[in-house]
Amino acid sequence: MNIVVVGTGYVGLVTGVALAHIGHQVTCVDVDEEKVERMKHGISPIYEPGIEPFMKENMEANRLFFTTDGARAYQEADVIYIAVGTPENEDGFADLTYLKQAVKDIAAAVTKDVIVVTKSTVPIGTNHEMKRMFAELAPHVRIEVVSNPEFLREGSAIHDTFHGDRIVIGADDERAAAVVADIHRPFGIPIFHTDIRSAEMIKYASNAFLATKISFINEIANICEKVGADIEQVAAGMGMDARIGSSFLRAGIGYGGSCFPKDTKALAKIAANIDHHFELLKAVIEVNNKQQRKLIEKAKERFGRLAGKRVALLGLSFKPNTDDMREAASLVVARELLAEQATVVAYDPIAMGKAAHVLPKEVIYADRVEQALERADAAMILTEWDEFRQLDLSVYVNKMKTPIIFDGRNCYALHDVARYPIEYYSIGRKPITNIK
Numbered sequence: 098m099n100i101v102v103v104g105t106g107y108v109g110l111v112t113g114v115a116l117a118h119i120g121h122q123v124t125c126v127d128v129d130e131e132k133v134e135r136m137k138h139g140i141s142p143i144y145e146p147g148i149e150p151f152m153k154e155n156m157e158a159n160r161l162f163f164t165t166d167g168a169r170a171y172q173e174a175d176v177i178y179i180a181v182g183t184p185e186n187e188d189g190f191a192d193l194t195y196l197k198q199a200v201k202d203i204a205a206a207v208t209k210d211v212i213v214v215t216k217s218t219v220p221i222g223t224n225h226e227m228k229r230m231f232a233e234l235a236p237h238v239r240i241e242v243v244s245n246p247e248f249l250r251e252g253s254a255i256h257d258t259f260h261g262d263r264i265v266i267g268a269d270d271e272r273a274a275a276v277v278a279d280i281h282r283p284f285g286i287p288i289f290h291t292d293i294r295s296a297e298m299i300k301y302a303s304n305a306f307l308a309t310k311i312s313f314i315n316e317i318a319n320i321c322e323k324v325g326a327d328i329e330q331v332a333a334g335m336g337m338d339a340r341i342g343s344s345f346l347r348a349g350i351g352y353g354g355s356c357f358p359k360d361t362k363a364l365a366k367i368a369a370n371i372d373h374h375f376e377l378l379k380a381v382i383e384v385n386n387k388q389q390r391k392l393i394e395k396a397k398e399r400f401g402r403l404a405g406k407r408v409a410l411l412g413l414s415f416k417p418n419t420d421d422m423r424e425a426a427s428l429v430v431a432r433e434l435l436a437e438q439a440t441v442v443a444y445d446p447i448a449m450g451k452a453a454h455v456l457p458k459e460v461i462y463a464d465r466v467e468q469a470l471e472r473a474d475a476a477m478i479l480t481e482w483d484e485f486r487q488l489d490l491s492v493y494v495n496k497m498k499t500p501i502i503f504d505g506r507n508c509y510a511l512h513d514v515a516r517y518p519i520e521y522y523s524i525g526r527k528p529i530t531n532i533k
């Protein structure tokens with residue numbers, strides 16, 4: 098089976114590598130020449146733990162290739178996976194420009210029948226629109242379109258691909274569905290067959306539901322703070338109920354990343370377009386927007402004014418084990434701190450290179466966590482990197498001007514913090530005020 102993957106971002110590259118690893122012949126196409134050049138040398142354009150050894154192993158076995166020559170790759174393909182970006186446009190809807198361009202590129206090149214598999218997250222009805230475009234642009238061949246939404250998480254993408262809970266295959270054509278199921282069978286993951294529209298909706302509904310769990314637990318955390326309960330205990334107790342489940346109940350400063358923010362907004366928009374006002378989802382989004390500002394609120398309450406304060410920002414990426422800055426809470430927090438005329442000194446183990454392109458230019462970068470904390474009036478933890486979780490708490494005491502920590506990810510146990518002369522404000526838990 099000759100497989101081509103269009104787009105080598107988080108989804109495309111991981112899909113290409115994984116399909117090669119289970120034995121398929123895979124060519125990954127990207128329009129970004131620099132990216133392709135790096136990948137040809139076994140260098141991943143994204144920070145994703147464990148991906149490069151997989152790339153190298155499959156390249157050496159002659160199963161994995163990279164090219165910018167889409168036309169040639171599409172001509173030789175039996176199955177083409179589309180994994181290009183579908184970012185948010187200014188109305189909150191999914192921008193389908195890249196996807197439509199990929200459809201045009203494929204239609205212009207193919208000379209034989211082919212199956213096109215859509216991995217990109219697309220609004221309900223998009224795969225049918227793609228089918229219509231193919232029929233119009235490439236009437237000489239038969240192109241079947243299959244929806245195969247992706248559920249991997251950044252930072253654990255390789256693990257998720259080999260250990261996913263399900264593979265969703267949405268198709269109108271039984272033969273095409275069977276071909277795609279056969280391709281994925283070696284993963285040994287349950288395959289769920291459905292129609293195309295339901296597959297498209299499964300992706301949006303899954304992300305919206307997970308985002309709902311996060312906003313729900315964050316609201317409970319905010320109430321816990323006021324009634325003296327502890328969110329870690331509450332989430333643990335709730336999660337023991339198998340009907341609720343313990344995952345995605347980590348309270349914090351809200352969800353970010355390339356998917357939840359855009360996909361929740363896109364689903365709300367999809368609903369609005371058919372005159373359905375998705376009130377629950379709108380509240381989930383609103384709660385998240387507020388939650389991203391939670392540490393600023395707490396700091397203002399503690400200090401009154403933030404002007405002139407030196408604040409160490411620990412963690413910039415939207416979650417640990419990725420350098421992805423898309424919709425990271427750090428963007429909001431850095432901007433607000435600077436607007437309050439605070440000095441912002443930032444540190445992230447991996448994301449500083451990317452962060453420097455998107456954070457305001459006034460942000461100062463530290464090479465090490467200790468350097469960021471030096472003479473700081475306050476520290477704000479935005480990403481729960483292991484480096485911060487494992488940091489000896491005495492470092493805060495020894496380095497900071499005043500060891501006042503605002504922890505947006507509940508990195509430390511309260512009983513550990515209580516042993517140090519630290520002021521500690523976290524999410525949904527009692528503050529600790531041990532500074533003498």
Ligand SMILES: NC(=O)c1ccc[n+]([C@@H]2O[C@H](COP(=O)([O-])OP(=O)(O)OC[C@H]3O[C@@H](n4cnc5c(N)ncnc54)[C@H](O)[C@@H]3O)[C@@H](O)[C@H]2O)c1
Binds near residue numbers: 106126250
């Ligand atoms: N990032 C995730 O964790 C994740 C998980 C599940 C689903 N998704 C969805 O998968 C899709 C891809 O997301 P991503 O984060 O991997 O995107 P990305 O932005 O990281 O990568 C997209 C790639 O496509 C390339 N590209 C654009 N147009 C092209 C064309 N015509 N031909 C060849 N290459 C082209 C770009 O150069 C880029 O390298 C989106 O729809 C997203 O919502 C993402």
Ligand SMILES: O=c1ccn([C@@H]2O[C@H](COP(=O)(O)OP(=O)(O)O[C@H]3O[C@H](CO)[C@@H](O)[C@H](O)[C@H]3O)[C@@H](O)[C@H]2O)c(=O)[nH]1
Binds near residue numbers: 251344
């Ligand atoms: O209990 C939790 C879990 C997550 N988060 C936050 O939620 C965001 C998203 O985290 P996660 O879901 O782990 O990462 P993503 O890589 O964005 O993955 C999500 O988005 C992908 C793109 O659609 C989907 O494929 C995945 O299934 C879905 O989990 C991050 O900011 C996390 O800090 C919390 O605040 N609390």
